[in-house]
Amino acid sequence: MIKLLVLIVVILALLTIWRIIRVLELVRDLRGEEDYMNDNDSKKNGIYSIIFLVLGLLGMVYFTFDAKKYLLPVAASKHGVLTDDYLYLNFAIIIVVFIITQILLFGFAYKYRHRKGQMSYFYPDNHKLELIWTAVPAVVLMGLIVYGLKLWTDITGPAPKDAMVIEIYGKQFDWTARYAGEDNKLGHSNFKLITDENPLGVDVNDPASKDDKITRDLYLPVNTPVLLKIHSRDIIHSVYLPHLRAQMNAVPGMETQFHFESTITTDSMKQITGNDKFSYILLCNKICGVAHYNMRMNVVVSKKDEFMKWYQGQSLVFAPATPEAPATPAIIPATDSTKTAQGANTTSKVIASR
Numbered sequence: 004m005i006k007l008l009v010l011i012v013v014i015l016a017l018l019t020i021w022r023i024i025r026v027l028e029l030v031r032d033l034r035g036e037e038d039y040m041n042d043n044d045s046k047k048n049g050i051y052s053i054i055f056l057v058l059g060l061l062g063m064v065y066f067t068f069d070a071k072k073y074l075l076p077v078a079a080s081k082h083g084v085l086t087d088d089y090l091y092l093n094f095a096i097i098i099v100v101f102i103i104t105q106i107l108l109f110g111f112a113y114k115y116r117h118r119k120g121q122m123s124y125f126y127p128d129n130h131k132l133e134l135i136w137t138a139v140p141a142v143v144l145m146g147l148i149v150y151g152l153k154l155w156t157d158i159t160g161p162a163p164k165d166a167m168v169i170e171i172y173g174k175q176f177d178w179t180a181r182y183a184g185e186d187n188k189l190g191h192s193n194f195k196l197i198t199d200e201n202p203l204g205v206d207v208n209d210p211a212s213k214d215d216k217i218t219r220d221l222y223l224p225v226n227t228p229v230l231l232k233i234h235s236r237d238i239i240h241s242v243y244l245p246h247l248r249a250q251m252n253a254v255p256g257m258e259t260q261f262h263f264e265s266t267i268t269t270d271s272m273k274q275i276t277g278n279d280k281f282s283y284i285l286l287c288n289k290i291c292g293v294a295h296y297n298m299r300m301n302v303v304v305s306k307k308d309e310f311m312k313w314y315q316g317q318s319l320v321f322a323p324a325t326p327e328a329p330a331t332p333a334i335i336p337a338t339d340s341t342k343t344a345q346g347a348n349t350t351s352k353v354i355a356s357r
């Protein structure tokens with residue numbers, strides 16, 4: 004209701020201003036004046052536009068630096084540094100062009116202000132000028148696009164042969180990781196094999212699954228190439244690692260992947276950000292349902308020996324077979340965040356193809 008009243012007041016104010024201008028015009032006509040504005044008024048308006056330009060540019064510089072606090076900290080992956088540099092290059096070009104065009108716009112408004120008796124100069128076209136202002140932006144944009152495409156092809160190209168393979172498995176509303184083990188090969192999985200005990204549908208008969216380990220947290224050894232193989236059980240989710248500048252959709256029925264190499268451990272990042280509570284995080288970046296906001300996974304980047312120590316303590320997907328009993332699926336350890344997520348969701352047992 005208040006919004007409607009404010010709108011009505013604004014409309015009435017605009018109508019009033021319009022009527023006042025109309026009255027002033029009529030007064031001028033009655034007095035027999037020819038010009039709307041004399042040279043003095045015109046100069047004043049020119050100076051106001053220069054003041055507006057200076058204040059606007061100062062405001063832009065201030066707010067640009069002020070907004071830095073909302074940006075992510077330094078990229079913690081090799082390719083992330085390149086994509087950040089590319090982004091800053093785009094910003095730099097945009098800022099330079101913006102400043103030049105604004106100075107020209109307001110500077111010309113001042114320089115070519117109305118003066119009594121002065122006629123405007125008829126200047127219909129200039130081919131050389133038009134060629135320059137068409138060709139220069141075209142070449143710059145083409146350079147940016149070609150470099151951006153090359154960057155994207157490199158980032159999404161084949162992973163290094165020695166990359167550590169980890170499956171990231173998403174479902175409403177949590178993530179599970181499966182490490183490929185010593186053979187660095189994930190055991191085959193199939194949605195038909197999904198049960199409460201075997202939520203990723205891993206095939207117990209595939210020898211490659213024998214050493215696979217399943218975890219609720221994602222630990223990554225620093226300075227090691229990692230290949231994420233991404234699956235979804237139900238709908239489209241998105242694996243988003245903001246600090247590592249990595250994102251890839253998790254699509255039911257197909258495998259997507261993303262490889263990267265982290266360069267900064269969680270402990271070093273705590274020092275860089277000056278925040279001892281800093282933690283890397285994997286978020287779902289597709290609005291996927293009521294508990295989407297809580298679909299996250301704790302990520303820890305650590306030195307290789309610390310990673311190995313943690314890795315030794317993780318459970319295999321299947322407890323090894325014994326003479327008395329066949330291999331059985333291990334219980335996946337739950338974390339606090341997944342417990343909450345499961346509490347908010349009662350329909351996650353839906354089994355979909357993948």
Ligand SMILES: [Cu+2]
Pocket residue numbers: 173239240241287288289290291295298
């Ligand atoms: Cu999701």
